[in-house]
Amino acid sequence: MSKGNYIKIIEDQRRELLELMKETVIPRRPMEQIHLLSPCAQVVVGMRRCGKSVLCRMALQAHPEIKYGYIDFDDEKLRNIQAEDLRDIEEAVYVVYGEDIQVLFMDEIQDVPAWELFVNRLLRNQMHLLLTGSNSKLLSSELATHLAGRHIPIELFPFSFLEYRQFLKRTDVKTTHDRALLRRDYDRYFNNGGLPETFGMADARGYSHTLYDAILFRDILRRYKIRSIKTFSDIARLLMESFAQEISYQNIANRMGVKNIRTIQNYIGYMEGAYLIQTINRYSTHAHERLQIGKVYATDPGYITHFTGISEGDEARGRRLENIVFIQLRALREWVDYEIYYYRDQSHEVDFVLRRFGIPIRLVQVSYSLDNEKTRKRELSALFAVGKKLNCKDLLLVTDHENGEEKQDGMTVRIVDVTTWLLEAPKEEPPKWGEPPV
Numbered sequence: 024m025s026k027g028n029y030i031k032i033i034e035d036q037r038r039e040l041l042e043l044m045k046e047t048v049i050p051r052r053p054m055e056q057i058h059l060l061s062p063c064a065q066v067v068v069g070m071r072r073c074g075k076s077v078l079c080r081m082a083l084q085a086h087p088e089i090k091y092g093y094i095d096f097d098d099e100k101l102r103n104i105q106a107e108d109l110r111d112i113e114e115a116v117y118v119v120y121g122e123d124i125q126v127l128f129m130d131e132i133q134d135v136p137a138w139e140l141f142v143n144r145l146l147r148n149q150m151h152l153l154l155t156g157s158n159s160k161l162l163s164s165e166l167a168t169h170l171a172g173r174h175i176p177i178e179l180f181p182f183s184f185l186e187y188r189q190f191l192k193r194t195d196v197k198t199t200h201d202r203a204l205l206r207r208d209y210d211r212y213f214n215n216g217g218l219p220e221t222f223g224m225a226d227a228r229g230y231s232h233t234l235y236d237a238i239l240f241r242d243i244l245r246r247y248k249i250r251s252i253k254t255f256s257d258i259a260r261l262l263m264e265s266f267a268q269e270i271s272y273q274n275i276a277n278r279m280g281v282k283n284i285r286t287i288q289n290y291i292g293y294m295e296g297a298y299l300i301q302t303i304n305r306y307s308t309h310a311h312e313r314l315q316i317g318k319v320y321a322t323d324p325g326y327i328t329h330f331t332g333i334s335e336g337d338e339a340r341g342r343r344l345e346n347i348v349f350i351q352l353r354a355l356r357e358w359v360d361y362e363i364y365y366y367r368d369q370s371h372e373v374d375f376v377l378r379r380f381g382i383p384i385r386l387v388q389v390s391y392s393l394d395n396e397k398t399r400k401r402e403l404s405a406l407f408a409v410g411k412k413l414n415c416k417d418l419l420l421v422t423d424h425e426n427g428e429e430k431q432d433g434m435t436v437r438i439v440d441v442t443t444w445l446l447e448a449p450k451e452e453p454p455k456w457g458e459p460p461v
Contacts, residue, residue: 024104024111026111029114030115032101033093033094036095044083044084048081051179051186053357059083059153062173063146064154064174064175065152065153066154066166066176068157070298071237071242073180073218075157079153083128083153090120090125091124091128092117092119092120092124093116093128093130094116094128094129096131097131106135109137109141126151129153129154132156133157133158133165134245134246138165139170142170143173146173157242157298158296160296180350180354181216182219183350184208184442184446185445185449186217188205193205212347213344214227214325214333215227216323216324216325217325218234228325230325238298238299239259239297239299249293258281258290260330262275262291262294262300263329266300266321266343267320267346267349268319268342269317269318275287291316299321301349301353302320303317303363304316305317306364306365317365320346320349320350324347340423348389352375355449361377361379361384363375363377364378366413371409373386374388374389376415385417386406386418388406389420389422390402392425393425403431407436419436420436421440421441421444425438
């Protein structure tokens with residue numbers, strides 16, 4: 024392709040970007056982590072369509088004094104470019120934006136051949152870089168190998184429930200009407216998830232289906248050159264349907280007729296890298312046990328609806344509730360750094376163990392309903408027993424609708440309904456999440 028064609032493409036992209044910048048969007052916390060004039064590349068990574076580009080546009084809008092250029096590598100007109108084309112594209116940017124740009128914003132760069140070398144050269148030439156990508160590989164092997172620490176990773180996920188409420192411009196819950204709106208918003212989030220483009224969409228499930236296919240084929244199958252497409256697709260479906268459940272490499276391999284367990288490990292890693300799923304490990308004081316695969320969660324509730332439909336019954340809805348609690352716990356790590364595990368021994372299970380500085384700081388149990396006395400006893404006794412064993416006194420039980428507390432042997436379990444917890448948890452002060460050991 025000629026330089027003139029690249030100039031035309033960059034001009035078109037610039038006009039589109041300026042139009043998009045006119046849209047009103049809500050601030051999102053990760054924007055605070057972007058430092059446009061840092062000597063390190065700012066790398067925003069997350070699931071497709073979760074708002075990475077919007078976040079970067081907001082960062083640029085917040086600093087109108089900074090001159091920037093823009094390349095969207097997700098543009099179909101740039102789909103087949105090769106490494107040798109990158110210099111011509113760079114020159115086209117200077118033609119369109121001027122030679123005095125300070126920041127180069129590049130969208131979805133991960134599929135461009137030799138992009139790491141291109142980025143490294145730009146950094147050596149003192150260009151400030153803002154990058155987005157839809158695969159966490161951007162955070163690991165490629166960047167670590169070629170940039171040697173000269174990058175800042177910033178992960179972005181679909182909207183949390185609190186962010187969704189902010190998007191709707193609903194913040195107060197003071198009246199009966201407010202409570203009704205809160206519950207209606209939660210039910211919508213419970214089924215459709217937090218991908219911004221689904222807000223107000225009549226067919227959110229159809230959107231999730233289309234997006235899932237795009238991620239599967241563009242970010243996984245094509246990127247990793249997987250030849251056994253049906254086998255991978257079947258394993259991916261099994262994992263998506265196994266949300267909020269314990270899984271094992273060996274069991275999946277046996278069920279799918281895969282001889283090499285390493286293949287299963289790779290496939291799970293590919294799905295996690297593309298932000299379709301996330302996994303947590305079983306809690307153990309032994310490092311080798313913590314490294315074993317444990318439970319799997321969908322990155323967004325909308326994918327659960329795509330694969331399982333609208334859940335009925337306490338067991339199915341309880342798993343969905345647990346997945347939403349996981350999403351919130353993951354989001355809270357933007358405020359407080361901790362690790363998330365689950366606990367299981369021969370007698371008890373606890374859904375989440377939060378560990379900071381090597382110490383358990385909070386146990387979180389999830390139960391859709393405590394109306395059944397047997398269920399209530401099981402969930403509470405697990406929290407009390409494991410709390411005593413791990414010497415952790417911060418015990419939380421999240422339910423669909425119940426609030427209260429239970430005391431036993433000097434320990435207290437706080438019982439909180441999910442909508443109240445989803446709104447209040449991000450407002451907790453960090454000291455409540457544990458302090459480093461003296």
